[in-house]
Amino acid sequence: METTFIKTPIGIAKIIGDENGILVISVSDEGEVSNLVPFILQDSVSQLNEYFEGKRKDFTFKLNPEGTKFQLRVWKGLLEIPFGKTMSYLELSKKLGDVKAIRAVASANGKNPLWIVVPCHRVIGTDGSLTGYAGGLWRKKWLLEHECPSQQQTLLL
Structure with a gap:
């Protein structure tokens, strides 16, 4: 499982995932932005950045949420x-x-x-x-x- 933190216009986003997909994306007011983005998370980071730049309306990376x-x-x-x-x-x-x-x-x-x-x-x-x-x-x-x-x-x- 890999984790990275990125800066967004509305807080620090925490992204957790692995080869099976992204498990968690959450936001908070504080946290330290990651210096390196693990390879497995790079596509999700790129697409989130495009969303905030107004260049993306949907996401294509694999999701793997846990729930009932x-x-x-x-x-x-x-x-x-x-x-x-x-x-x-x-x-x-x-x-x-x-x-x-x-x-x-x-x-x-x-x-x-x-x-x-x-x-x-x-x-x-x-x-x-x-x-x-x-x-x-x-x-x-x-x-x-x-x-x-x-x-x-x-x-x-």
Whole structure:
């Protein structure tokens, strides 16, 4: 298992993985950036950097998260939310086939080990509000604005 730390515009990202795929991507406010990136993690680091530079909308490196069967199903559902779009917890529950599972879906969403790549930040409250995000609501807001920046309209006089 290899680990590296990279600087992003919203914190230090920790990436853990091996030849079977990336297991964890998390973010924190502190940490020391790695001097060297292990070969097995280089593609994920490169793609994350491209994402933050606005050059990438999806990720192609192999993922290998650990979770329950239900969590894996929810995380797979998150992967289907398009770049620049959002979905409510209720909509995600319906999509997964059980509207009554909304709390379990929210819990699985909160345990997502693959920050940004499995886009849990794209899940919002039914009323459109930004709700819970392990990395902090300010990061969720930043990510959503990064993916769908509001366009300044030109005023005609």
